Amino acid sequence: MFRVENLLKRYGDLIAVDRISFEVRRGEIYGLLGPNGAGKTTTMSVLSGLLRPDDGSVHFDGIDLLAEPIRVKQCLGVVPQETALYETLTARENLRFWGGLYGLSGAALGAAVDRVLEQVGLTARAGDRVRTYSGGMKRRLNLALGIVHGPKAVLMDEPTVGIDPQGRANILDTVRAVAAAGTTVLYTTHYLEEAETLCDRIGIMDHGKILAEGTVADLKARAGQEEIVTIRGSFSAETARDRLGTIPGARLIHSAESNVVLGVQGSGQGAAQLLSDLFGSGLPVDAISIQPPSLNSLFLNLTGRELRD
Numbered sequence: 001m002f003r004v005e006n007l008l009k010r011y012g013d014l015i016a017v018d019r020i021s022f023e024v025r026r027g028e029i030y031g032l033l034g035p036n037g038a039g040k041t042t043t044m045s046v047l048s049g050l051l052r053p054d055d056g057s058v059h060f061d062g063i064d065l066l067a068e069p070i071r072v073k074q075c076l077g078v079v080p081q082e083t084a085l086y087e088t089l090t091a092r093e094n095l096r097f098w099g100g101l102y103g104l105s106g107a108a109l110g111a112a113v114d115r116v117l118e119q120v121g122l123t124a125r126a127g128d129r130v131r132t133y134s135g136g137m138k139r140r141l142n143l144a145l146g147i148v149h150g151p152k153a154v155l156m157d158e159p160t161v162g163i164d165p166q167g168r169a170n171i172l173d174t175v176r177a178v179a180a181a182g183t184t185v186l187y188t189t190h191y192l193e194e195a196e197t198l199c200d201r202i203g204i205m206d207h208g209k210i211l212a213e214g215t216v217a218d219l220k221a222r223a224g225q226e227e228i229v230t231i232r233g234s235f236s237a238e239t240a241r242d243r244l245g246t247i248p249g250a251r252l253i254h255s256a257e258s259n260v261v262l263g264v265q266g267s268g269q270g271a272a273q274l275l276s277d278l279f280g281s282g283l284p285v286d287a288i289s290i291q292p293p294s295l296n297s298l299f300l301n302l303t304g305r306e307l308r309d
């Protein structure tokens with residue numbers, strides 16, 4: 001449905017999106033997973049026609065976004081990170097306003113508003129002013145504004161940021177319902193668990209690049225059998241490299257000031273051997289963590305960093 005090829009976007013000297021390519025298939029929930037600053041919002045802004053890329057192409061259902069932006073935008077819904085609600089209006093009034101901007105009117109507008117209120121679970125509160133809503137309800141309404149016109153695909157940029165776990169679970173259920181009703185979803189998040197439970201396929205993004213892509217099962221298989229050992233302490237990158245880089249069975253993934261990441265083979269035994277060698281090395285260590293193969297360990301392996309760093 002979306003075909004993104006070789007997409008490049010710069011802000012001055014900074015390369016925010018670094019020649020990425022990916023496809024979003026009809027009916028799927030595709031997740032861009034990455035930390036703050038990875039380039040997710042910039043990618044979404046280009047795909048929604050708000051920003052012009054410096055190079056590359058985006059096709060939606062075969063239509064060239066750069067050549068025919070209005071035709072593509074008519075098929076899309078956008079749920080931005082910031083909520084764009086009129087607090088003194090009710091949910092129904094907000095939705096009627098946005099639905100009207102999208103060209104709906106009369107009975108069609110009323111039916112669309114009722115449908116989307118039901119989808120996001122706000123029917124019972126539809127007549128209340130938005131300023132009386134909880135943060136989670138505002139997020140759900142924000143999502144509803146992006147789909148009120150029944151788009152073929154919707155772009156959702158971190159729709160769960162800043163809400164409590166129950167509010168988040170509600171949003172995720174709503175996203176699933178939207179996808180189940182036939183809308184293709186492109187979803188960004190920096191929460192690994194969200195990507196893992198929600199998305200049919202995931203692109204792992206960092207520093208403007210997609211480092212790995214696939215289903216959760218594909219990505220877990222890519223994580224392989226290695227356990228990831230992260231060591232923190234008072235040492236320089238060089239010292240860590242010298243003392244730990246040559247330990248048999250351990251692969252140095254990343255070394256920086258006070259932080260070194262290694263991959264070790266074998267369930268538990270490799271890590272146990274590494275720990276024993278580590279204590280023998282005399283490196284001043286403050287903390288050690290060992291992670292079994294998982295999406296998180298794959299991310300660490302690819303970037304040398306935790307998603308939450």
Ligand code: ATP
Binds near residue numbers: 011035041043
């Ligand atoms: P976040 O979740 O924090 O929004 P992100 O993955 O969406 O992160 P982007 O917002 O796309 O990342 O930012 C990618 C890079 O581009 C960052 O280094 C950011 O500081 C930079 N950037 C984003 N918008 C602008 C802008 N308008 N001008 C200059 N630099 C920008």
